[in-house]
Amino acid sequence: MVPNDSEFRLRVASSRWIQVCMAIGLIALVGAGIADPSRFWSNLLLISYLLLGMGLAGTFFVALQYMSGASWSVAFRRIPEALSSALPVGAIGMLVVFFFHPSLYPWSQAASAEGEGLTGFKAAWLSLPFFWVRSVIYIALWFLLSKLIVRSSREQDLDDSPRHTRSSIRYSAMFLVAFGFTFWLASMDWIMSLEPHWYSTMFGLYNFSGLFLGGLAAIILLVLWISKTTGLRDFVNEEHLHDLGKLLFAFSTFWMYIWFCQYMLIWYANITEESIYYIQRLHGFWEPIFLLNIFLNWIIPFIVLLPVSSKRSRSTLAKVAIVVLAGRWVDLYLMIFPALHGQTPVFGLWEIGSIVGACGLLLFFFQRALGQASLVPLNDPRLQDSLHYHN
Amino acid sequence: MAQLAETPYPPLSGNDEVLFHPIERTTRGFYITVAILLFFTVMMVVAYITQLREGLGVTGLTIPVYWGIYITNFVFFIGISHAGTLISAILRICHAEWRRSITRAAEVITVMVLLFGAGSVITDLGRPDRALNVILHANFRSPLLWDVCSITVYMTGSVIYLYLPLIPDIAMLRDRGKKWQWLYRLLAFGWSGTERQHRLLEKGIAVMAILVIPIAISVHTVVSWVFAMTVQPMWHSTIFGPYFVVGAIFSGIAALLIALAIIRKVYHLEEYLKEIHFRNLGQLLLVMSLLWFYFTFAEHLTTFYGNEPEEMHILMLKLYGPYSLLFWAMVIFCFIIPVGILGIPKWRNVTGTITASAFIVVGMWLERFIIVVPSLANPRLMPSQGIYLPSWVEIFISLGFFSTFILFYVLFTKFFPIVSIWEVKEGREKSLQEVHERVRTYIPHPLKEG
Numbered sequence: 001m002v003p004n005d006s007e008f009r010l011r012v013a014s015s016r017w018i019q020v021c022m023a024i025g026l027i028a029l030v031g032a033g034i035a036d037p038s039r040f041w042s043n044l045l046l047i048s049y050l051l052l053g054m055g056l057a058g059t060f061f062v063a064l065q066y067m068s069g070a071s072w073s074v075a076f077r078r079i080p081e082a083l084s085s086a087l088p089v090g091a092i093g094m095l096v097v098f099f100f101h102p103s104l105y106p107w108s109q110a111a112s113a114e115g116e117g118l119t120g121f122k123a124a125w126l127s128l129p130f131f132w133v134r135s136v137i138y139i140a141l142w143f144l145l146s147k148l149i150v151r152s153s154r155e156q157d158l159d160d161s162p163r164h165t166r167s168s169i170r171y172s173a174m175f176l177v178a179f180g181f182t183f184w185l186a187s188m189d190w191i192m193s194l195e196p197h198w199y200s201t202m203f204g205l206y207n208f209s210g211l212f213l214g215g216l217a218a219i220i221l222l223v224l225w226i227s228k229t230t231g232l233r234d235f236v237n238e239e240h241l242h243d244l245g246k247l248l249f250a251f252s253t254f255w256m257y258i259w260f261c262q263y264m265l266i267w268y269a270n271i272t273e274e275s276i277y278y279i280q281r282l283h284g285f286w287e288p289i290f291l292l293n294i295f296l297n298w299i300i301p302f303i304v305l306l307p308v309s310s311k312r313s314r315s316t317l318a319k320v321a322i323v324v325l326a327g328r329w330v331d332l333y334l335m336i337f338p339a340l341h342g343q344t345p346v347f348g349l350w351e352i353g354s355i356v357g358a359c360g361l362l363l364f365f366f367q368r369a370l371g372q373a374s375l376v377p378l379n380d381p382r383l384q385d386s387l388h389y390h391n
Numbered sequence: 392m393a394q395l396a397e398t399p400y401p402p403l404s405g406n407d408e409v410l411f412h413p414i415e416r417t418t419r420g421f422y423i424t425v426a427i428l429l430f431f432t433v434m435m436v437v438a439y440i441t442q443l444r445e446g447l448g449v450t451g452l453t454i455p456v457y458w459g460i461y462i463t464n465f466v467f468f469i470g471i472s473h474a475g476t477l478i479s480a481i482l483r484i485c486h487a488e489w490r491r492s493i494t495r496a497a498e499v500i501t502v503m504v505l506l507f508g509a510g511s512v513i514t515d516l517g518r519p520d521r522a523l524n525v526i527l528h529a530n531f532r533s534p535l536l537w538d539v540c541s542i543t544v545y546m547t548g549s550v551i552y553l554y555l556p557l558i559p560d561i562a563m564l565r566d567r568g569k570k571w572q573w574l575y576r577l578l579a580f581g582w583s584g585t586e587r588q589h590r591l592l593e594k595g596i597a598v599m600a601i602l603v604i605p606i607a608i609s610v611h612t613v614v615s616w617v618f619a620m621t622v623q624p625m626w627h628s629t630i631f632g633p634y635f636v637v638g639a640i641f642s643g644i645a646a647l648l649i650a651l652a653i654i655r656k657v658y659h660l661e662e663y664l665k666e667i668h669f670r671n672l673g674q675l676l677l678v679m680s681l682l683w684f685y686f687t688f689a690e691h692l693t694t695f696y697g698n699e700p701e702e703m704h705i706l707m708l709k710l711y712g713p714y715s716l717l718f719w720a721m722v723i724f725c726f727i728i729p730v731g732i733l734g735i736p737k738w739r740n741v742t743g744t745i746t747a748s749a750f751i752v753v754g755m756w757l758e759r760f761i762i763v764v765p766s767l768a769n770p771r772l773m774p775s776q777g778i779y780l781p782s783w784v785e786i787f788i789s790l791g792f793f794s795t796f797i798l799f800y801v802l803f804t805k806f807f808p809i810v811s812i813w814e815v816k817e818g819r820e821k822s823l824q825e826v827h828e829r830v831r832t833y834i835p836h837p838l839k840e841g
Binding site: 120121122125177180181184185188199200201202203204205257258261262264265266268269271273388390 | 608612616619620621622627628629630631632633681685688689690692693694695696697698699829832
């Protein structure tokens, strides 16, 4: 029998260190704001986009499980559900950038040389009011559907009705379609347009692959952490970890496939307007970071996760997930910073501080969301299947 | 209740005799079908001999439209080939139990259609003997050579992947001792069904299933690079690799559904190819249709955003110009109609999925055509060449390719069971038991009070 209710609620742990992390992040951002405002804005954009992506990845994971009728993941579904609470946090950061410092985007100033070169559809697309409206619509859509999915899952805890599973499936379908189209547009708007003359049809998909890869790494780490410290340990076993490891392996390879398709075609065709993007990122000190990105996101996870045993080992999985999360930051750093800070990479207290702060924020909201419902969706009709899952 | 406990699941009997019928009985319908298909094959031979004697001038190909419907067929056929291997391999790896009666039909499509995919390239050459130059004077920087390599590996892998699960069935045919004894004895490789043989076979199939997935993905990625590695407007697009792979799987599932429906009807296999198979494949088809649209949207809107004059010229030709009819037909056939049908659960039956599939197969051929031709007809450094129209030679060769592919498929079903008999048996004997055992472990004390 599944034991009921309160003992499976997370006791909000002594979260002193989470508060410390957030404080460090705050100090770093304020410090940067005073000492070097341009880095303040780039870091805010990067960190907010990262957090937003984590929240989206959590919702995407849950939606995917619902849509495919998967049962294996039910036991730990509350973890990605709680991860989706990072979505509004990241969204606020993004909106702050868009409304208070749109000059981060060269096209926003008509006077600038870049801005003048835009014509036709692109000029209409990249106009501030339209940009703001689009951004708000994307975020509102994701936030609404993500809330609905999480809410119907939690309501099932109370009244044990299978109709919640059905409505979750419906919301998941809506989310997946809406997310697919809008996230691709959003990544184009928010990141690609930092360099408004460069474009690549793969860019949205590339951003998605990174988003889900990083999200999976975060889900793995959180599952490992929560199942070590709470009653979740009786529900999550090696079989679940094995499948999470397989997913991480698969999406790491998917990321590499997408990365290679984009890089190879641009490198081979060698058209100046396109190759400038990579030339900038392979110039001087950017080159080691460029290579580091591939190591962190693909080479290390691929080699380490190849044997079955490492996908079932808690410590190996945790280490690989940390590597991939670092890779996620580096990947975004390579997309954003060369466009804004040019010739040489900048890395220092402000970047480290904002990473620590983002971790703190993520964990704070994650823990809060996790505490709002039972740790396991006790009344989900597929829970039994998940508990007896075998690979 | 007590009775239920004694017979935990309803026993499934059946000697699968009906699966041998296509091989052992020949109807008049078979000869008529073969005759019709052969007619088109003969027409193809006539057309090809004309092309060889007169040269490529008898086709609609011009400078700069070197590639017309031959290369369209090439991309299309290679796309269809993803039916088999990918569908069957992915379902096998995911332990999808419902795969058992459809894997064979899918794998045969792959092997047969690949011959015609590769053949399409040869027909595009005025001097087919020069195809060897790709190997004799290899240029390792050319995606054409990569294509030859990846398709050869794919062909080899797919043949092995088709053949391995066929061995126990061939042995069954050998033991029945009716037709073609020598052939079955040769191909059965001394299979006697021992435990060791079974273990080795399962292992071999599992390894091939895993190998074949990256190979299949690489094949269509490399096919897309034949286009994307040039600097032609609307060809040089970074998304082409996964876009082609998605289109390939999409058209492959549609082709598989059509094949299954015909096999089901002609060979009376309603018991094996049930509504549920069509419903499940229909769901997959719906997902692929949405994914295909996602990629099409991404490709075209980003190009629109990029706003480069040469690219915009071709994009406009597709959206509003002479190719617009084909373009919008493609969108309607590949997205609007399939989603309209498959989006409604009760229409995901045999008729619904087949209707959607028929539109998709046509729509995907149009997609390949719209990718190949407009960019060629409007190169960067030459004035526009108007519109390309295929000649009768090209049309007959293409029709012949389709009909000969179907002919080969039909002939396969005359020699080998199109539904994997031993796997169906295994499902009946082992998997049902496994599921029963697993479900039992969930229930604390089953039916004790009863």
